[in-house]
Amino acid sequence: MKRIIKLFDPFVDKKEEDIIKKVLYSRFWASGAGTNQVLKFETAFRNYIGSQSCVALNSGTAALHLALSLLDLKGKEVIIPSLSFVATAHAVILNNAKPVFVDVDATTGCLDPQQVENSVTERTKIILPVHFAGMSCDLSRIMKICKKHNIVLIEDAAHAAGGTYKKNKIGTHGAAVCFSFHPVKNLAMPTGGAITLNIKNHSSFESILKSKRWCGISDRKGIKYNVDKIGLNYYMNEFSAAIGLEQLKKLDRTNRIRREIAKRYSKELKIEKKMPFNPECTYHFYWICVKNRDKFIKQMFDERIETGIHYKPIHTMKYYANKKTILPNTESFGAQIVSIPTHPNLTESDISKIIEKANKFS
Numbered sequence: 001m002k003r004i005i006k007l008f009d010p011f012v013d014k015k016e017e018d019i020i021k022k023v024l025y026s027r028f029w030a031s032g033a034g035t036n037q038v039l040k041f042e043t044a045f046r047n048y049i050g051s052q053s054c055v056a057l058n059s060g061t062a063a064l065h066l067a068l069s070l071l072d073l074k075g076k077e078v079i080i081p082s083l084s085f086v087a088t089a090h091a092v093i094l095n096n097a098k099p100v101f102v103d104v105d106a107t108t109g110c111l112d113p114q115q116v117e118n119s120v121t122e123r124t125k126i127i128l129p130v131h132f133a134g135m136s137c138d139l140s141r142i143m144k145i146c147k148k149h150n151i152v153l154i155e156d157a158a159h160a161a162g163g164t165y166k167k168n169k170i171g172t173h174g175a176a177v178c179f180s181f182h183p184v185k186n187l188a189m190p191t192g193g194a195i196t197l198n199i200k201n202h203s204s205f206e207s208i209l210k211s212k213r214w215c216g217i218s219d220r221k222g223i224k225y226n227v228d229k230i231g232l233n234y235y236m237n238e239f240s241a242a243i244g245l246e247q248l249k250k251l252d253r254t255n256r257i258r259r260e261i262a263k264r265y266s267k268e269l270k271i272e273k274k275m276p277f278n279p280e281c282t283y284h285f286y287w288i289c290v291k292n293r294d295k296f297i298k299q300m301f302d303e304r305i306e307t308g309i310h311y312k313p314i315h316t317m318k319y320y321a322n323k324k325t326i327l328p329n330t331e332s333f334g335a336q337i338v339s340i341p342t343h344p345n346l347t348e349s350d351i352s353k354i355i356e357k358a359n360k361f362s
C-alpha cells in the first residue's frame with residue numbers, strides 16, 4: 001500500500017522524544033511545579049514574539065475565550081471573519097457579545113478593511129481578524145480603523161506563529177494576540193495555546209489571565225489560596241510546554257520550508273484562484289479554489305494525497321445561520337476552497353506529485 005501524503009503532520013525528532021521522557025519521569029505533569037516547562041515556554045515565546053506578556057493555555061479556543069473576557073462585552077459587537085474555525089465566533093458568544101461577520105478580501109482570505117470600516121457601529125468593541133492560513137491581514141489599515149473608532153484589536157493568530165509576530169516587528173501587535181498550538185499547527189503541541197499582550201498595565205492583565213486559567217485562584221501561598229473570580233481549567237500541561245520549547249527552536253526553519261513549498265505551488269500550479277505568495281506568510285496550509293471540489297478531493301485522495309476544507313463559513317453553520325448575512329467572497333471561498341499540504345515532512349517528490357495531480361484536474 002502506497003504511503004498517504006498527509007495534509008498536516010507534526011515535524012519532530014529525538015529532541016521531543018528526550019524531553020517527553022524527562023517530564024514523564026519528573027512526575028510533575030501539571031504546570032507550576034517540577035521542571036517548570038510552562039514558565040520556560042512562556043518566557044521563550046514572549047521573547048520570540050517581542051510582546052510584553054505571554055500566558056500559556058491549553059488551547060487556542062481557551063486563548064480566544066479568555067482574551068475577549070478582559071473586556072466587558074455585554075451587548076457589544078465584535079467584528080470577525082466568517083472564513084475561520086468556529087472557535088473564533090464561539091469566543092464572542094461565550095463573552096455575551098454579538099459576532100458581526102464581515103467579508104474577506106478575495107485574494108488573501110483575510111478581513112477586507114473597507115468592509116470592516118462599513119460595519120463599525122457605536123456598539124463595536126473589538127475587531128478580531130484571523131491571519132488566514134498564516135497570511136497577515138492588512139493590519140496597518142485595521143489598526144487605523146481601531147484608533148479612529150476607539151476599538152480594541154485582538155487577533156486570532158492560530159495559523160500565524162512566526163509570521164508577522166516576531167521580535168522587532170512590534171507595532172503590528174494588537175492589545176492581545178491569540179495562538180493555537182494544536183498538533184496540526186506550525187508550532188505543534190499535543191494541545192496548547194497562548195495569549196501575548198501588548199497593552200498598558202499588561203502585568204495586571206497577565207495576572208487576571210493567569211488566575212482565570214486556573215479556576216479563579218488568587219493569593220496562592222504554599223498550600224493555601226483564595227478565589228476572587230470565576231475561572232476555568234485552561235492551564236497548559238508540562239508535556240505540551242516541553243514539546244513547544246523544542247518546536248519553537250525549529251519554528252523559523254520549518255516556516256522557511258513551508259514558504260519554499262508555497263513558492264513552488266504559486267509558480268507551478270496551473271489553477272486560476274490560488275493563495276498568493278508572500279515571504280512573511282507562515283503557510284499553515286496552502287489554499288486553492290476549484291469548481292468541482294468533491295471530485296477534486298476524491299481524485300487527490302485516490303492518488304493518496306490528503307486535502308481539506310478550511311473552512312465552511314461560520315455564518316452558514318446551523319448555530320450561526322442567519323439569512324440576512326450575505327458575504328459574497330466568503331461564500332465563494334466556502335464553495336470552492338481546498339487546502340493542500342505544506343508541512344515540512346513533504347519530500348520534493350511529494351510536492352511534485354501534488355502539483356502534477358492537481359494540474360491534471362485544472
Ligand SMILES: Cc1ncc(COP(=O)(O)O)c(C=O)c1O
Pocket residue numbers: 058059060061062084085087088130156158159180181182192193
Ligand atoms: C483560526 C483558528 N482559531 C482558533 C482555533 C482554535 O484553536 P484550538 O484548536 O487550539 O482550540 C483554531 C484551531 O483549529 C483555528 O484554526
